[in-house]
Amino acid sequence: MVSLKEFNYSELERWVRKQGWKKFRAKQLSKWIYTKKVRSFDEMTDLSKDIRNFLNKNSKLNVLSLASYEKSSEDGSIKFLWKLEDGHTIESVFIPERGHNTLCVSTQVGCAVGCKFCFTTTDGLIRNLTTAEIIDQYIQSQIFVGLDRRISNVVYMGMGEPLANYENVKKSVQILTDDRMLGLSNRKITISSSGIIHQIKKMYEDSTFPQVRLAISLNAADQGTREKIMPISETNSIHDLMETLNRLPIKTGYRIMLEYVLIKGINDRPEDAHNLAKLIGRHKKRYKVNIIPFNPFPGSEFKRPDKDTVEKFHKILWQYNIGAFVRWSKGADISAACGQLRKKEIDRLVKIV
Numbered sequence: 001m002v003s004l005k006e007f008n009y010s011e012l013e014r015w016v017r018k019q020g021w022k023k024f025r026a027k028q029l030s031k032w033i034y035t036k037k038v039r040s041f042d043e044m045t046d047l048s049k050d051i052r053n054f055l056n057k058n059s060k061l062n063v064l065s066l067a068s069y070e071k072s073s074e075d076g077s078i079k080f081l082w083k084l085e086d087g088h089t090i091e092s093v094f095i096p097e098r099g100h101n102t103l104c105v106s107t108q109v110g111c112a113v114g115c116k117f118c119f120t121t122t123d124g125l126i127r128n129l130t131t132a133e134i135i136d137q138y139i140q141s142q143i144f145v146g147l148d149r150r151i152s153n154v155v156y157m158g159m160g161e162p163l164a165n166y167e168n169v170k171k172s173v174q175i176l177t178d179d180r181m182l183g184l185s186n187r188k189i190t191i192s193s194s195g196i197i198h199q200i201k202k203m204y205e206d207s208t209f210p211q212v213r214l215a216i217s218l219n220a221a222d223q224g225t226r227e228k229i230m231p232i233s234e235t236n237s238i239h240d241l242m243e244t245l246n247r248l249p250i251k252t253g254y255r256i257m258l259e260y261v262l263i264k265g266i267n268d269r270p271e272d273a274h275n276l277a278k279l280i281g282r283h284k285k286r287y288k289v290n291i292i293p294f295n296p297f298p299g300s301e302f303k304r305p306d307k308d309t310v311e312k313f314h315k316i317l318w319q320y321n322i323g324a325f326v327r328w329s330k331g332a333d334i335s336a337a338c339g340q341l342r343k344k345e346i347d348r349l350v351k352i353v
């Protein structure tokens, strides 16, 4: 049974025509699903009973159900654990910020990339999410927090490597940015990748992939350190990655975000900050740097650097006139590391069994 959240607008029109209905039915369906965010076909009151019966029998709307959630008392962020139809679970995080609300979405169950500082990758990759499963994270979260607290920003930084699930991620971005569907601004969507070079190139060459912001999980300024914490670097070297990023045809105002998880004793020396500045070199206007002090999780071999070290690192980048910002994790009082809430639920189920 197909979920209607699986279709971009032209696919939805095609599907509607295939049922022998007029094209405007796509517009009606889109309004109910994406503007009104109804939970059932029976609420679509301007469709005939026959059409509603057909929809109930042959298609579905929702593909996620809420398994649990944790709300931070410190900053109001909410971490959702969603149950998929096959029983697997994924997470999304709602982050209220000054003037806007952001949702961090997952793109895979687990992840194959294997970054050493990441909790999600512990069990490897289980499967890609479908387009509907990505989009439903947005819709269900929006319903949960209330339609009056509009989620205007979406970051693909949850569980999984988005560019390893290229087609479904692309279609979800089409749905998010299409004015006839969710209608978010392209510049408010960020795709974060571990740096799979051929997929980054593909995305920029693909005229059907709406241009959105790109973030790269860099985390080191030299090949040796990066390989230690990000095995993907063995085949996607830091040199080739930066060469590619320096040449991408980015739009004005779409600076590439370099994410740098600062880990005690691994990549947090002043020398690392100087090396990072040198790596960026004359391309300062193309990048912003997000310094993210590591968020320890149970069993992790790494530690968070102290505040002084973080500030020193930050200051050095500013001395080079590089736009750098420190981002302390939101919701530090809840299971903040990506994948942690999911692991808690799995452990709970294992105990029950």
Ligand code: SF4
Pocket: 111, 112, 113, 114, 115, 118, 119, 120, 121, 158, 159, 160, 161, 193, 194, 217
């Ligand atoms: S940081 Fe992202 S790409 Fe790396 S293992 Fe975790 S989920 Fe995968």
